[in-house]
Amino acid sequence: MYHKRGLWAIKAKNGGAFPKHEKKAVAAAPAEKPPKFYPADDVKKPLVNKRKARPTKLRASITPGTVLIILAGRFKGKRVVFLKQLTSGLLLVTGPFKINGVPLRRVNQSYVIATSTKVDISGVNVKKFDDKYFGKKVEKKKKKGEGEFFEAEKEEKNTLPQEKKDDQKSVDAALTQCIEAVPDLKSYLGARFSLKAGMKPHELVF
């Protein structure tokens, strides 16, 4: 085994002895006092977990500007433009709203078919959108009132804040220009996808 591993050659190259690394100087650890108190029962420590949560791996077919087909939810069948992946792993997507009624929205990658049609998305700034933007608004706790209180709360919830409407408009403005440059793309995005007779999903190229 000595000869097979070529240890003789390594020794010869190093002049007769095996090459050694110097041991790193270990800083003298401060003397620990024995603990004054030992707990009565041995408590098991949980194992060390160094795993970090990462956003879901994005399919190679999904790049910014891809047209996606949403498969579930109230917008099922809608063809929609992909903007970016958020840190939670969900995909940020927009209709554009004027074209097919899909607002800036988060969508899960598993409920989406990626087509090979791409839209130029370089003119759109999506830096300000993250998961917090889409989170539910935390409301201050109100004491349980009756009658008038309940009605007042309900009315406030229904309207979209103007800020979100403006965001939608600004994102869509740049996008819609690029979409109108391609013939038929606007009506394509406005139409819903459905399986017709004779279409075999496993044979279709998207």
Next chain:
Amino acid sequence: MPFKRYVEVGRVALVNYGKDYGKLVVIVDVIDQNRALVDAPDMVRGQMNFKRLTLTDIKIEIKRVPNKKTLIAALEAGDVKNKWENSSWGRKLIVQKKRASLNDFDRFKIMLAKIKKAGVVRQELAKLKKETA
């Protein structure tokens, strides 16, 4: 009733099963009752069972087992590619391939084109009907 497409040296055939599915190959020699030696410009010459081949109408002039260079020259001389692509069989296969490779967006555009064409046809038909009525 009599056979028109014969297995012979120089017969062009379409592979209908296996790794080379869909390729046009030339029968270059007959090995035995079931197998032929088959060659094409982009494949290594090898044996193939006749059951994996469908004979076409095209035939080229070659001697038994030519070398690759001669084979390619003979294919050019026989104009096999153009004859195949202009034949109805060849055209059908090309259309099938095109349809299978269509994008979702392409399918949408085709749908719009079909509707438009049907509209134009219906208009013309209505005109003709009015004339004869």
